[in-house]
Amino acid sequence: xxxxxxxxxxxxxxxxxxxxxxxxxxxxxxxxxxxxxxxxxxxxxxxxxxxxxxxxxxxxxxxxxxxxxxxxxxxxxxxxxxxxxxxxxxxxxxx
Numbered sequence: 415x416x417x418x419x420x421x422x423x424x425x426x427x428x429x430x431x432x433x434x435x436x437x438x439x440x441x442x443x444x445x446x447x448x449x450x451x452x453x454x455x456x457x458x459x460x461x462x463x464x465x466x467x468x469x470x471x472x473x474x475x476x477x478x479x480x481x482x483x484x485x486x487x488x489x490x491x492x493x494x495x496x497x498x499x500x501x502x503x504x505x506x507x508x509x
Contacts, residue, residue, distance in 0.1 A: 426479030433483060437490035441497065450498035451505065458498070462491045 444450045465487040472480030 423479075426483075430479060430483035430486070434486050434490060437487065437494060441490065441493055444494070444497050444501065448501055448504065450494065450501050453494065453498050455498075458491060458495055462488065462495075465491065 440453070444453075465484045468480055469484035469488065472478075472484060
């Protein structure tokens with residue numbers, strides 16, 4: 415089965431947008447509530463490791479959709495991780 419190049423482009427862009435939108439929403443919610451207590455550190459570690467491996471894979475095969483999506487995912491994960499550390503420390507100080 416041969417797939418049209420335009421269809422592959424649309425598929426890659428849509429997949430990237432869907433994956434990244436979930437993290438943007440989580441960042442917005444965390445900023446608004448000043449809490450990231452429900453975010454698992456293990457979830458963040460495994461997703462970050464997966465994104466790094468996907469980035470390496472994308473670099474090897476020179477796929478711009480995979481590279482771009484995973485660079486953005488890593489940046490968003492760093493933001494989420496930073497927010498989690500900051501808000502968890504704030505919560506500990508209050509207790």
